[in-house]
Amino acid sequence: MPPPLSYPALKLVLEYLEAKKRYHITSRNSALQKIDKIIPLHVRDLEIWSDCVYVDNLSYATGFQHLFSSWETDEELQELLKIHEAKEELVKKYLEARPNILVNCVGFYYVKSYKQVPVKLNLITNTLVTIGCSNFSNLLPIIDSRSCPLKKLKLFQDRLIYVDHPVVNTTEDVIFQFDGENELIKGIEKLHRKKLSIHNVGYENVDAVKIIKDWIKNGREIGTEYLLSFSFDFWMRRMLRDLKNEFDEFENDLEGINVRFLDREPRFLIPMSPTSKIIIYGTEIQSKNGTVYQLVLKVVSTDE
Template sequence: MPPPLSYPALKLVLEYLDVKKRYHITSRNCALQKIDKKIPLRVGTLIIWKDSSVSLDDLEYSAEYTKRKINREELLKIHVVNEKLKKYLEERPNIHVDHVGIYSVKFYEQVPVKLNLITNKLHTFCCSDFRNSLPMIDSRSFPLKKLKLTQEESIDVDHPIIHTTEDVIFQFSKRNELIRGIEKLQRKKLTIQNIMNGNVDAVRIIKDWMKNGREIGTEYLLYFPFNVGIKGVLKDLKREFDEFRNNLKGVNVRFLKRAPRFSIPMCPTLKIIIYGTEIQSKDRTVYQLVLKVVSTDE
């Protein structure tokens, strides 16, 4: 019979064991439970869906069982299993997660399991305000590597997390919802996806860059699902900056056909170039508008 694992070896095995296997193994062994609480729980993807469920890779807590048409005995059995899992998760001092997705949660109180998460990436989808999810995110997570916000309501960008996150993506789910204060955002890189009518005021962004300046290499990428969307924004830019239209010779890009391009002076050494292009994604074409600060030598 092989000798038992030493504590350091057992700790290492448990820490990197699949979360579902780890839960089922430790929940059946009192000795392991004492050790387990001291060892970080590591998860690839954690998804919170409304007030209904929390899934950690392939381990799931669900509150939906109360809506099933089953007998009382079976319902009680499921309730006991769920409450045991909920207790296990909420007792963790922290859970290390690569990617956290929070979907359709309007208020923090809705979250069915209260967790403390250390994460690299956060995506909120159709939540009233991404700040409502922050009580779950441990301060050691910041600055985040990636933040993606898909909101039904307007996004207020004046927040330290948006200022400091390495990669920020805004995405829209409906039209006529502006990103408030985006023109004042002091980010070098920004991606905005699924732009529809009334979501982004590109003219206001450029005017602020011209007035207050931005560092070289600042680049905003605006993605439109339909050609008509990018054409509308380019029309607004043409109306405001027609005198700065430029073919942008030397920029090695396949430009959007018959679309205006611009080179706008910002200071003696820097200029803003603006152009549209097509991007082929997995299943369709999207239209990209590039706003970029470059040297006047380019």
């Protein structure tokens, strides 16, 4: 009989074992259960809904109670439901017993607050994604402060949001995608990020004039670049018209910049400081989903 694994070896095996396998193995061994709680749980993807949580291929779900009443005359089915609910509770206890879970990517789906999450979790993550969650800051109590600064933040919104938040300002890579055509992203002009991408922009989602005015007034670091991507060139052309109405005196052909500019649309060069200037132009790029029209707002050195 081979000798048992030493604690360091056992720790290494358990720590990087996929969540479902680890749960099934440790739940059948009382000795492993004692050390399992102190060994970090590594997860690739964790999805959170208001009635369920998916931890890679391990899941916990609620909402079975209504089935009891509809099947109350079938004793066999009712017994199966009770067994299933008991198993779900064991998964919940297992996840809640972790002091923290190390996750590559946490996704929240249509959850309005961390209080709606059916499992009490403490997550350390690299990437945070929210879809239809209105105010992402209401979800942050679940995210351990050791996660910050995040490597990536992706906010997919369908209604008004206010984005001037420390997490947005400190995250390495931030992407907004806004599905409400006429809803404004508030606070974007106050951000002091070097890079920002906004996808599926509609005409009234972003106030580009307000962004540029704040850059002129308060300055931005050289290399700051905001990329506003539009599915329809009509929206971008309207935004360029607004910029022209406000900054007409700074219209410039931007000669010497190696970019394929959008034909017959205005481009701008706006002084910001003795050492920096703002360039603005529209371009057309090809993505995996087809043609995208992109408005570029960028701070460059006056030497360029």
